[in-house]
Amino acid sequence: MVQAHSIPSRYALTGIAIFAGLKPATVERIRRGCSWQRFESGQQIVDYLDSSDDVFFITEGKVRVTIYSHDGKVVSFGELGPGEVFGEYAAIDHCARSAGVEAITSCVIASMPASAFRALLQTTPSVTWAVLEQLVRRTRNVTNRVYELSTLHVDKRIQAEVLRLADLAQREGRGARIVPAPTHVEIASRVGTHREAVTRELNRLIRIGMLERSGNALLVRDMPALAKMVHEATGE
Numbered sequence: 561m562v563q564a565h566s567i568p569s570r571y572a573l574t575g576i577a578i579f580a581g582l583k584p585a586t587v588e589r590i591r592r593g594c595s596w597q598r599f600e601s602g603q604q605i606v607d608y609l610d611s612s613d614d615v616f617f618i619t620e621g622k623v624r625v626t627i628y629s630h631d632g633k634v635v636s637f638g639e640l641g642p643g644e645v646f647g648e649y650a651a652i653d654h655c656a657r658s659a660g661v662e663a664i665t666s667c668v669i670a671s672m673p674a675s676a677f678r679a680l681l682q683t684t685p686s687v688t689w690a691v692l693e694q695l696v697r698r699t700r701n702v703t704n705r706v707y708e709l710s711t712l713h714v715d716k717r718i719q720a721e722v723l724r725l726a727d728l729a730q731r732e733g734r735g736a737r738i739v740p741a742p743t744h745v746e747i748a749s750r751v752g753t754h755r756e757a758v759t760r761e762l763n764r765l766i767r768i769g770m771l772e773r774s775g776n777a778l779l780v781r782d783m784p785a786l787a788k789m790v791h792e793a794t795g796e
Contacts, residue, residue, distance in 0.1 A: 571596055571668055575643045576617045578690035590680065594670035599663040606647060608660040613650040613674035618642055621667030625659045626749075636749040638701075639664065648691060651677045708794070709752050716793040717751040718761045722771070723790050726780040734782050741778035 573579055573591045582590075594617070599605055606612060608627050618640060625637040625646065637659055640646055649658050651674035672680075681688045708717050726736040744758040751758075765771040770786055772779040780786055 571619055571670070573617060573619065573670060575619060576645065577643045578645055578687050578694065580690070581686050582684070586684075590672070591670070593676055594672050596668065596670050599667045599669060601663055601665055603663045605661045605663060605667075605669065606657050608658075609656040610660075611656055613647070613654065614671040615645065615647045615651045615674065615677045616661075617670045617672070618644050618646075619668045619670060621669075622664040623661050623667060623669075624664050624746075625661050627659050634745075634749045636746055638750065645691075645694065647671075648677065648695075650674070705750075712793055714751065714753045714757050715761045715764075716790065717753070718747060718758055719765070719786060720790045720794070721747055721751050722762075722765075722778075722780065723783075723786050725778075726783055726786070729780075731783075732779070734784060736780045736783055737774070738778040738780065740776045741773070 571591075573587050573594070574584075579587050579590065599621075605616065605623060620642060622639055622641045623646070624639050627635045627637075629635070640661075646661055647657075650656065654674075681691065708720055712720070722738075725738050725742060729736040729738040744755045744762070747758045747762075748755045762771060766773065770781060770789075772781055
C-alpha cells in the first residue's frame with residue numbers, strides 16, 4: 561500500500577453508509593481505531609492480488625476498481641465515492657485482493673485492520689446487516705454485467721453502462737449530468753469492447769438527442785427514454 565500524508569483528526573466517519581444509525585460515540589470510537597491517509601489522483605491504494613487485508617472507508621474523493629492484465633489491458637469494475645467501503649472481501653475471507661483500487665481524484669481514506677473489522681461485525685448487528693446488503697447488491701451488479709456481456713450486442717451494453725452512470729449522477733428533470741464524463745476507454749473496459757465502438761455509439765446517441773456533451777460533463781437528456789431502450793434489449 562502506498563504511504564501517504566497523515567490526515568488531521570478532524571476527519572470523521574459520519575458519512576460512511578454502513579455506520580448509519582450508530583450512536584455518535586460509537587462512530588467516534590471506530591474513527592479513533594482507523595488510520596487516515598490522503599491519496600492523490602492516479603495513486604494506487606491497493607493492488608490486485610495484494611496480501612493486505614485492511615478495510616477502507618472513503619470520506620472524500622472517488623476511486624476506481626480495476627484489474628490490469630499482463631499485457632496492460634484494463635478491466636474496470638466501476639467507481640466508488642464518499643461514504644462507500646472497499647477491501648472488505650479480503651478482511652472476511654483472508655484471500656488476496658480480488659481487484660486493485662486507485663484514486664481518481666484527491667481522496668481522504670480511513671483504513672481499519674481486518675481483525676478490528678471482523679470484531680465490529682461480531683459485536684454490531686446493524687453494521688453486519690449493512691455489509692451483507694452491500695455484498696448482495698454488488699453480487700447482483702456482477703450478475704447483471706455477466707448477463708449483459710453474454711447476451712447483449714455491444715451498443716446495448718454501452719447504453720446500459722451509460723444508464724448505470726446516470727443513475728448515480730445528479731438529476732436534472734428527466735435527465736442526469738455525469739461529471740466528470742467517463743472516457744471512452746473507461747466505458748470500453750467496463751463493457752468488454754474497444755474505444756472505437758464506444759465512440760460510434762455515443763456519437764449516435766448524441767445525434768438522436770439522447771446525450772449531449774457539456775464541458776467536462778456528459779448529459780443524459782432523457783433518462784426514461786434511455787431506460788426504455790435498455791429494457792427492450794434486456795427485458796428487465
